[in-house]
Amino acid sequence: xxxxxxxxxxxxxxxxxxxxxxxxxxxxxxxxxxxxxxxxxxxxxxxxxxxxxxxxxxxxxxxxxxxxxxxxxxxxxxxxxxxxxxxxxxxxxxxxxxxxxxxxxxxxxxxxxxxxxxxxxxxxxxxxxxxxxxxxxxxxxxxxxxxxxxxxxxxxxxxxxxxxxxxxxxxxxxxxxxxxxxxxxxxxxxxxxxxxxxxxxxxxx
Amino acid sequence: xxxxxxxxxxxxxxxxxxxxxxxxxxxxxxxxxxxxxxxxxxxxxxxxxxxxxxxxxxxxxxxxxxxxxxxxxxxxxxxxxxxxxxxxxxxxxxxxxxxxxxxxxxxxxxxxxxxxxxxxxxxxxxxxxxxxxxxxxxxxxxxxxxxxxxxxxxxxxxxxxxxxxxxxxxxxxxxxxxxxxxxxxxxxxxxxxxxxxxxxxxxxxxxxxxxxxxxxxxxxxxxxxxxxxxxxxxxxxxxxxxxxxxxxxxxxxxxxxxxxxxxxxxxxxxxxxxxxxxxxxxxxxxxxxxxxxxxxxxxxxxxxxxxxxxxxxxxxxxxxxxxxxxxxxxxxxxxxxxxxxxxxxxxxxxxxxxxxxxxxxxxxxxxxxxxxxxxxxxxxxxxxxxxxxxxxxxxxxxxxxxxxxxxxxxxxxxxxxxxxxxxxxxxxxxxxxxxxxxxxxxxxxxxxxxxxxxxxxxxxxxxxxxxxx
Numbered sequence: 278x279x280x281x282x283x284x285x286x287x288x289x290x291x292x293x294x295x296x297x298x299x300x301x302x303x304x305x306x307x308x309x310x311x312x313x314x315x316x317x318x319x320x321x322x323x324x325x326x327x328x329x330x331x332x333x334x335x336x337x338x339x340x341x342x343x344x345x346x347x348x349x350x351x352x353x354x355x356x357x358x359x360x361x362x363x364x365x366x367x368x369x370x371x372x373x374x375x376x377x378x379x380x381x382x383x384x385x386x387x388x389x390x391x392x393x394x395x396x397x398x399x400x401x402x403x404x405x406x407x408x409x410x411x412x413x414x415x416x417x418x419x420x421x422x423x424x425x426x427x428x429x430x431x432x433x434x435x436x437x438x439x440x441x442x443x444x445x446x447x448x449x450x451x452x453x454x455x456x457x458x459x460x461x462x463x464x465x466x467x468x469x470x471x472x473x474x475x476x477x478x479x480x481x482x
Numbered sequence: 483x484x485x486x487x488x489x490x491x492x493x494x495x496x497x498x499x500x501x502x503x504x505x506x507x508x509x510x511x512x513x514x515x516x517x518x519x520x521x522x523x524x525x526x527x528x529x530x531x532x533x534x535x536x537x538x539x540x541x542x543x544x545x546x547x548x549x550x551x552x553x554x555x556x557x558x559x560x561x562x563x564x565x566x567x568x569x570x571x572x573x574x575x576x577x578x579x580x581x582x583x584x585x586x587x588x589x590x591x592x593x594x595x596x597x598x599x600x601x602x603x604x605x606x607x608x609x610x611x612x613x614x615x616x617x618x619x620x621x622x623x624x625x626x627x628x629x630x631x632x633x634x635x636x637x638x639x640x641x642x643x644x645x646x647x648x649x650x651x652x653x654x655x656x657x658x659x660x661x662x663x664x665x666x667x668x669x670x671x672x673x674x675x676x677x678x679x680x681x682x683x684x685x686x687x688x689x690x691x692x693x694x695x696x697x698x699x700x701x702x703x704x705x706x707x708x709x710x711x712x713x714x715x716x717x718x719x720x721x722x723x724x725x726x727x728x729x730x731x732x733x734x735x736x737x738x739x740x741x742x743x744x745x746x747x748x749x750x751x752x753x754x755x756x757x758x759x760x761x762x763x764x765x766x767x768x769x770x771x772x773x774x775x776x777x778x779x780x781x782x783x784x785x786x787x788x789x790x791x792x793x794x795x796x797x798x799x800x801x802x803x804x805x806x807x808x809x810x811x812x813x814x815x816x817x818x819x820x821x822x823x824x825x826x827x828x829x830x831x832x833x834x835x836x837x838x839x840x841x842x843x844x845x846x847x848x849x850x851x852x853x854x855x856x857x858x859x860x861x862x863x864x865x866x867x868x869x870x871x872x873x874x875x876x877x878x879x880x881x882x883x884x885x886x887x888x889x890x891x892x893x894x895x896x897x898x899x900x901x902x903x904x905x906x907x908x909x910x911x912x913x914x915x916x917x918x919x920x921x922x923x924x925x926x927x928x929x930x931x932x933x934x935x936x937x938x939x940x941x942x943x944x945x946x947x948x949x950x951x
Contacts, residue, residue: 303572309951310684310750367483371658374634376573377686377723378749378949388573454493454950455500458570461487463578 285405286429290436292471293328293398294444296464299437300324300389304445305454306378317449321442323382327389328398329434335399336430355403356476362397363472366465397472402429404475483578490581490940491567493950495747495818498567498880498941505536506603506939507877507886508584510561511906511931516554517590517893527551528558530586530597531933532604533908533926543910543924549606551595556588557893560935562629562945564596564636565657568683571949574633579657581941583609585636587626589892590700592617594626594638596660603939610660618644620662621653625696628678632947635663639679642696650676650695652688667720671727675714678742681722683947684749688720689772691740691756702894705800709762711735717743717756717772719779731772731781736763740770744816744823744944746841750951753841755823756781757814765789765804767811769825771841785844787811790830796856798901807855810899812891813875817882818943822847822913826873828891829899831857833873833911835918848918850911853889855899861909863925871896871904877936878913878943885911890932906933 293299304320343351375391376384393399448454492498511529532547551558564583569576584597584606592614599606618624623640630637636655643649651673652666667673675692682689692714693699698707707713715737719729733740737758745754753773760767769785789806801807810829816822816838823844825834831854836844850873851859858868871889878885888908890896896904906928910921926933937945 297572297577298575300572302575306572306684306949312750369658371576374574378571378573378684379686379723380573455497458487458491458493458497458577459489461577463483463485465578466483466485 282405282429283432286402286432287436289401289405290433290438291440293393293433294437294440296396296468297461298396298464299328299392299398299441301441301444301448303385303388304441305448307380308445308449310378314446314449317442317445319382320385321438321445323385324389324441325434325438327386327391328393328437329430330386331390331393332399332402332433333427333430335394336402339403352479355400356479358397359400359404359472359476359479362400363469363476366396366472367469396468401471401475402433404479405429484580487577488565488569488580491565491570491577492941492946492948493567493570494948495820495946496951498946498948499818499882501880501940503535503881503884504879504938504940504942505534505539507533507535508599508606508937508939509533509888509908509933510558510586510935511928511933512557512890512893513554513931514893514896514903515930517557518897525554527554528556528588529931530558530584530606531928532606535938543926545926545928547604547606549597549608551588552608553588553591553593555591556593557590558586558934559589559892560628561586561937562636563631563937563941564660566631566941566946568631568633568947568949571633571683576657583660584937585629585638585655585660587629587638589625589627589641592624592626599939612660612662617662620664622665623651623653625650627676630680630947631945632681633683636660637666637679639676639690641676641693641699646696648695649674652676652679652690666725667727668725669727671718672730673718673727677714677740680743680745680754681947682745682749682752682754683722684949685752686722687728688722689743689745689754690718690720691743692716692718693739693741699892700894702898703800708738708760711738711762713738714740715758716740717770717781729779731779733758733770733781733783736761737768738762741812742814744814746820747816747818747943747946747948748820748951749949751820755784755814755816755838755841757811757825759810759812760808765806765808767809767827769811769814769823769844773841782842784842785825785836787825787827787834792856798855798899800898801855810872815876815878815944817878818880819882822878822882824876824878824885826876826887828872828874830854831859831872833876833885833887835913848913850918850920852887852909852920861907861925862920862922869907870900870902871907871932875935877938879938880941880943882943883913885913886936886938887911888933888936890934893932896932904932905929906931908933908936
């Protein structure tokens with residue numbers, strides 16, 4: 278994997294981790310509710326697993342699609358999905374309603390999976406692979422290419438995990454919620470913009 | 483689409499207490515003539531009044547605007563915000579909603595008004611009306627009562643079914659479109675009566691209380707039902723996520739009308755207070771504490787307020803056989819730091835202040851007198867004028883330092899307990915750990931109208947739910 282690709286996936290992981298809707302806020306709330314730092318550790322592992330599963334599954338879907346559909350179709354599908362999710366988060370930002378606040382770790386994995394999927398997190402990875410010139414979109418796909426969608430998901434999830442862990446620990450330990458809520462920016466807009474950018478990038482690539 | 487978060491969403495009660503003081507209040511006021519059929523000419527609707535609460539302002543302590551509802555006879559009662567601090571709850575964050583619309587149900591008409599308080603907070607406007615037929619058809623309920631903004635949408639309790647009998651329950655409104663989404667309950671278990679509800683949001687526990695079905699309340703309290711112990715006396719526990727009934731906590735048939743539900747604001751705490759209007763044994767009122775311990779959820783009486791003897795000629799016909807004036811605790815409110823509980827005694831004209839640091843052992847630390855069935859205590863602004871009505875809906879400011887109080891309960895019940903009629907008023911009280919007193923010059927009158935619930939701009943102690951401690 279090229280250094281550009283590596284930094285793209287890792288950077289995207291940092292970005293996803295920053296979004297409060299992707300889990301760090303949940304980890305903070307759980308740690309506060311149980312009054313224990315250990316909950317940050319447990320929660321971020323569960324969140325990381327869920328996030329990884331979501332992006333991994335989405336990449337897998339595109340690989341499998343690529344085995345049956347012409348490349349142009351797959352690319353078109355990816356671009357329209359990116360714009361679709363972008364539009365959704367810009368004009369009709371609604372989060373999935375699934376769990377309450379009283380969650381176990383398995384539910385947290387599910388929640389993270391659902392949130393990442395609903396936000397189209399994996400799509401940005403798929404777009405990235407064509408952006409970085411190390412595309413797994415050019416097909417037919419060999420079995421060998423398993424690593425092509427496995428590695429990006431892993432690297433991305435490491436970046437995500439890193440950000441979520443640091444952010445959640447920091448906010449919990451330093452009691453930063455009061456400060457944060459005044460500085461909170463609308464991540465849904467940032468997110469929608471990134472989806473649009475990824476869509477445009479995929480068209481141009 | 484906003485870039486920043488609504489500044490009136492607070493992650494925790496702690497942070498909400500540090501927010502700047504409120505500058506406006508919205509108060510619903512009932513037009514009694516529309517209900518008694520004595521109106522001459524065109525019948526007028528109820529009113530949403532805007533009260534200036536900014537001491538720096540020239541119109542401080544005055545009604546600065548009135549929004550009249552287009553339909554007479556709605557009986558505006560409780561109401562709430564479209565969105566509040568629960569929008570910051572991490573499992574379903576909507577931080578860029580706005581606390582902007584008031585959801586104002588008509589308890590008698592089953593009509594719901596959505597009122598926009600922007601762009602000019604002094605001049606709110608009706609932007610949507612949910613007609614009774616639509617509400618009944620979509621939710622199976624009528625007589626909408628308590629409104630709470632939750633992480634999934636707007637929750638509203640309802641006293642009756644679409645047929646006007648029981649069971650009452652809870653329905654949901656969409657956050658964005660305000661369309662009724664349907665009945666909330668999936669399994670209602672033993673629950674039949676409805677009234678108030680709230681939740682322990684981080685524990686996925688919803689609590690609901692009981693009054694009676696519409697025929698039991700709409701024409702006034704029915705003495706025979708009360709003596710038979712038929713009014714609501716249970717607190718119901720629900721799984722907030724699964725929408726299933728978990729358990730009922732029964733106070734016993736002597737305790738009639740378990741109304742206001744006030745859980746601790748700190749989401750880590752598992753207790754709260756429930757106000758009970760009257761005991762059929764001795765006309766006393768009580769406040770109960772529900773809590774969770776190793777045996778599970780429990781409830782016990784922590785405050786009892788006795789009825790006072792009174793001569794018969796001073797009492798309304800309903801109370802004459804008893805020769806007593808009941809305290810009638812119709813509202814209670816807990817400050818955001820969970821330290822003080824304010825208890826309205828609508829019958830005896832008292833507002834009591836309890837220190838509830840130790841929730842199992844409330845300590846009475848203050849008592850103010852105003853109005854009352856036989857006492858008619860005056861307000862310091864005009865010490866010679868006897869006042870009608872008594873302390874009823876009580877609202878505590880976010881910082882806990884100011885209390886606002888109104889005096890009307892519910893039209894048909896007003897007529898029974900205050901047959902001479904009620905002239906609406908609203909007063910302001912200053913409350914600190916060492917003092918508890920009326921603001922002498924703050925006395926808002928509502929000529930011809932009866933003031934009910936108060937909502938403070940930017941949130942208050944009975945609207946917000948916090949997911950962070």
